[in-house]
Amino acid sequence: MKSIEALMLINSFVFSSIVSFSRVDFIFLLPIGIILFYEKEYLFTIFKKLIFINLFIVLLVIFVFFQNQNEALILLIRTNLILLFNIALFHKSKGYDIVRGLDALNFPAKVVSVFYFSLSLIIYLLKDFKETKNTLKSRGFKSTTSIFTYQTYGNIFGMIFVKALRKSEDMTYSMQSRGFEDKIFFLSSNSIGLIQRLITLSIVVIFIKVIYELFS
Amino acid sequence: MHISDGVLSLEITVVVSVISLFAMLKAIKELKNEDISITGVASAMFFIASFIHIPFGITQIHLILLGVIGILVSWGAFVAIFAALLLQALLLGYGGIVSIGVNLFIMAMPAVIVHYIYHTPFIQNLNDKIKFFVVGFLGTFFATLFLTAILYFSKEEYNYAAVSIFLLNIITMIIEGIVSMFLLLFIKKVYPKILKV
Structure with a gap:
């Protein structure tokens, strides 16, 4: 070990x-x-x-x-x-x-790659969600028990989702240009x-x- | 919706984890290289959803988006949700590393079931709003049903909790249905190719 x-x-x-x-x-x-x-x-x-x-x-x-x-x-x-x-x-x-630990434990390459993508996107999306929340606040949005609030959250989730898709496509292209297929190589622990x-x-x-x- | 380590009996944990393991192996085998990024997106969305609190009366609920994940990645939901659950268990303390197989079954199996239901001719012939509401509603419905059954059969002491959790989550199912409906309508408008229908 x-x-x-x-x-x-x-x-x-x-x-x-x-x-x-x-x-x-x-x-x-x-x-x-x-x-x-x-x-x-x-x-x-x-x-x-x-x-x-x-x-x-x-x-x-x-x-x-x-x-x-x-x-x-x-x-x-x-x-x-x-x-x-x-x-x-x-x-x-x-x-x-x-993620490095899972790679060292010989988890399948595809699973480790999904972890890596997921983690990178979580960091990106959390930052983005904070900014969206601040924008909503500055526009006077108050979340209440109403269809309007649920529609707003649905649209926010939709927007986050589309941004995540675009970001993940960019990441894939950038990694493919460096020879990525399904395995990500990590620096030594x-x-x-x-x-x-x-x-x-x-x-x-x-x-x-x-x-x-x-x-x- | 997450079961913590130390809650379930050994028998239930082993049996359900073995089922999850086989489903996970199927998911890994079927996962194509070009689908790794969308599976990562589904995983990140599941993780992020636990941070976004939706108001309901004096309380708040958080979404799990299982139906949405199911129609997007099908069996890939097992890989996506496994990644998110492990990160949630170790970084946030939600769920646990031993109960991960059980939590994976509770969350990922509904996503796969919704995927198959969504592609039936009956659902496909429905109006978009109803169809997308059903996707969100059923994802949470099946997850709650599995959670209730697992708690109920794990220990006798959990009987009250199991039934109460199901009843409390009926509201969550409806709100999840409404938010998922708006989410999928948004995606259909902005990024329709991802819905593949």
């Missing part, structure tokens, strides 16, 4: 799988503790994101609470452990490292640092413990 991005994806998948399907254990805090200690400058950002995402989970937890209070508590802890680990692991990511090795080691320890408990 030479790619740090691929290792991050594997760590995320293995940790999330273990926490999703095994009994909640204090040892799950070990890799989370390691990342949070390493990312201590960004604790506020990480927890702010966690609280925001919890707004969606709490709704399900409330429903479960009426049927089984214990299960509701476990659900809340389990989902938050996974979220906290992944948010802390990827909070600095701009997405291109994920960063090497795996001490912190990633420690996180991997802690996940391996958890994995062994879970397997041992399963068969003992």
